[in-house]
Amino acid sequence: MKRSDIAAYGVFCGIDVGKTGHYMVVLDHDGDKPLLSGSVAQDEAAIREALTKAGDLGGRMLVTVDQYGAFGSLTVAVAKDMGLDVAHLSPRKFKQVAEIYGEDKTDAKDAFIIADASRSMPRHIELVGERPEIMAEIKVLTSCRDDTVRERTRCYNRLHDLLHRACPALDKVLSKQKLHNGLEICLVERYGGPQGLKRAGKTRVAKWAGSLKYCKTRGPKLAETVFAALSKQTVTLPATTVIEAQAKKVAKRIIELEVEEKELDAELERLSEQMVEVEILRSIPGVGRVFGATIAAEIGDISRFADAHHLASYAGVAPVKKESSTIKKSRKRKGGNRRLKNAFVQSAVIAAFREGSAEETYYKKKIAEGKTHQQACLALARRRVEVVYAMLTNGTYYEPLPVAA
Structure with missing residues (x-):
């Protein structure tokens, strides 16, 4: 004033x-x-x-x-x-x-x-x-989004377990990220598992899958692959009927959680437009609307941190030195703001896998030094704190360094 x-x-x-x-x-x-x-x-x-x-x-x-x-x-x-x-x-x-x-x-x-x-x-x-109210709303929304993502991950793990119990061959077809597609999860939500699919028949399943949006070609192909896998198992495993009923419920819950996440993302996008810090942070590779809003809201007023090291300690990404006699080493810091730490680390992971970027070069350098993937990503997150502190303090946008740097 x-x-x-x-x-x-x-x-x-x-x-x-x-x-x-x-x-x-x-x-x-x-x-x-x-x-x-x-x-x-x-x-x-x-x-x-x-x-x-x-x-x-x-x-x-x-x-x-x-x-x-x-x-x-x-x-x-x-x-x-x-x-x-x-x-x-x-x-x-x-x-x-x-x-x-x-x-x-x-x-x-x-x-x-x-x-x-x-x-x-x-x-x-x-x-x-109005800034404090907006930041408070962003904190609530990011917290709810974290809960939604965690619950969805738990449901995916549960669904994989159920499918494996009913038909290992079917679980293999829908393994890992394949189940995260809209077509595959809708298939499980509608038919449950091997018994439900066989009752419907390949022709009917293929017709239904092909009628879904953007699945005219991929839908029938998936039906062919699924029924080829089902043909490899002629026996019915114990509790398959109960398993398929539960699989339908879990798949339905995953679809609901996907909708919830999209609604939360839309609300975060609306609030983020009212904070200039988010626009500044989104210029950093790997930082989108969610991580940008999270970092801005959790940091708050950047002037409350004396320097970047204090911010790194608050975020829990600054290593702690441990000395004993002639032994000197660093260990991972426990505690800190977990939501802020997650935003820094996850955005660093995304940036590290951008081909030809300075972040990828730095990540590979740490791996070559004998660091694990987690340690390399944490080091990149710590480096990212320096950038964020300078940008928010000066109100400047991200300017990428040459790869050699």
Whole structure:
């Protein structure tokens, strides 16, 4: 904010946000003695009452918090509902400002610093607009999408197991990624397994498969392949009837999960268009709308990280050094933001398999050094953090390095 913007406010309310409760200090435009101070419970009624008392002290009020997400989301929502302006002092900038006030640290002092900084150093704070709400929505959607993908993977594994129990030859025809195609999963959802397919007959199955969209040629070919596999098994395995009934249900659930994922992706696309960070991140190879939205939402304000190493530690992709006597080695870091780590690593994997790219060269270099696939991808993800930090800090788009680099 600019100093000229602060002239419009007569009261400055600083809130040190906590998990179960907050501490609030209210200052006027000139005096250093708090007009009001005290603890406030993490409760809507208590927050509303405290802000009402502060607002009654006179003049237009600016409410400043040290975090507008997580523990601070209720406070921000209540203040906005009351028609108050809300500002944010990032942790990194708070640390810079707090050095001026000495080394003592208490909730009361932190709240005083937040209030005083909002009136005397407005360049360090920024108004909280619609951005926090959009980021919160993206976090919810990406979390739901992760659950959907995990459940779908579990269903695929279960379906493979069921098909193998009923007819190993059929499971071989639909092995691995072949079952992930729309035609194959619809075939299982409709007929279940060997008994259902044989009852329908090859001619009827081929006609049905050929009537599906984009399957006029591939449908009949699949029917030929499936019935050729079924002809190799003349016996009926135990519990085949029950297995086929369950296979139909699992296949139907997979189709539903595919629809859910597409709906979530469409919603993420809509929200991503409102965040410039996502557009910047999507210029990086391997980072699409989902990973871009995930990385942007999980990072939040990039200024809260002092450097790229802090961001890498937060994401859980920075190796931990372990020294003992003459032994020195690095081990994988445990913990960190799992969703952010997954986005960095998975996008790195996609980029590593782009033929002729700098990422592929770096990946192969790590493999040549004796690293495993997982270690090489983690190293590439760590390198990617440096790029993301620089891009978000400077607001610049990705510029690929020459392969030799």
